[in-house]
Amino acid sequence: MQAGPITTRALDHYFGVGDARKQALFDINLEIARGSLTILMGPSGSGKTTLLTLIGCLREVKDGQVQVLGHDLNGASEAVLVGLRRRLGFIFQAHNLHESLTATQNVLMGLQVHGGGDAVKQRKAAHHILDLLGLADRRDYLPGNLSGGQKQRVAVARALVSNPEIVLADEPTAALDKESGQTVVKMLKTLGTARGTTTVMVTHDPRILEMADRIITLEDGRIISDELQ
Numbered sequence: 001m002q003a004g005p006i007t008t009r010a011l012d013h014y015f016g017v018g019d020a021r022k023q024a025l026f027d028i029n030l031e032i033a034r035g036s037l038t039i040l041m042g043p044s045g046s047g048k049t050t051l052l053t054l055i056g057c058l059r060e061v062k063d064g065q066v067q068v069l070g071h072d073l074n075g076a077s078e079a080v081l082v083g084l085r086r087r088l089g090f091i092f093q094a095h096n097l098h099e100s101l102t103a104t105q106n107v108l109m110g111l112q113v114h115g116g117g118d119a120v121k122q123r124k125a126a127h128h129i130l131d132l133l134g135l136a137d138r139r140d141y142l143p144g145n146l147s148g149g150q151k152q153r154v155a156v157a158r159a160l161v162s163n164p165e166i167v168l169a170d171e172p173t174a175a176l177d178k179e180s181g182q183t184v185v186k187m188l189k190t191l192g193t194a195r196g197t198t199t200v201m202v203t204h205d206p207r208i209l210e211m212a213d214r215i216i217t218l219e220d221g222r223i224i225s226d227e228l229q
């Protein structure tokens with residue numbers, strides 16, 4: 001049997017050292033199914049972002065195990081971590097678009113970390129995903145001339161243009177109106193069904209919950225509920 005794209009076993013996480021040492025995650029055991037859309041919920045400080053960044057190879061796994069796309073992260077070499085990060089798509093709240101680049105150029109940045117490729121095809125792919133996200137008429141705009149929601153959609157396009165196997169998203173719909181938020185989540189669901197893309201998303205957005213396959217709630221660093229929809 002093929003292992004799932006994301007597995008955690010007895011995962012703990014601590015911040016700080018000495019007296020300042022504080023445990024942020026306690027005994028997290030998860031098996032996330034390929035192609036599924038999982039939502040992480042919970043109050044501020046409950047550990048959602050910590051968990052997401054551990055899965056995303058953005059933070060060192062020290063206690064317990066995290067397996068992503070068949071690789072153990074605990075003790076993994078930097079080369080393995082870099083290789084894995086390239087197979088992931090990140091959508092974070094601070095969208096970090098390059099202010100001097102147009103929407104299309106920003107989306108192309110999502111492909112250029114992968115190196116090489118046919119420039120014409122890449123441009124087509126960038127335009128296609130911008131169009132799907134309702135930004136066909138904003139392709140050549142600089143971020144400074146886009147609304148907050150439009151910028152967020154450019155960041156979503158940049159994360160998805162490389163067809164990542166796993167998408168990790170932190171409040172991706174917070175800056176979006178209802179319709180754009182649903183467009184983004186429907187796109188992630190479609191990618192799940194069509195390509196097996198697995199999404200883990202932190203959100204408090206009640207409009208998104210009904211679209212999830214699974215809702216995991218954290219409190220004080222522990223999973224307090226885990227429901228399949």
Ligand SMILES: Nc1ncnc2c1ncn2[C@@H]1O[C@H](COP(=O)(O)OP(=O)(O)OP(=O)(O)O)[C@@H](O)[C@H]1O
Binds near residue numbers: 015042043045048
């Ligand atoms: N870099 C850090 N150094 C020290 N403590 C941290 C650090 N990052 C997070 N923490 C602590 O770890 C705990 C979990 O934080 P985390 O950011 O994962 O929570 P969260 O559920 O994502 O919160 P929010 O919804 O506010 O983003 C909190 O107590 C937080 O103060």
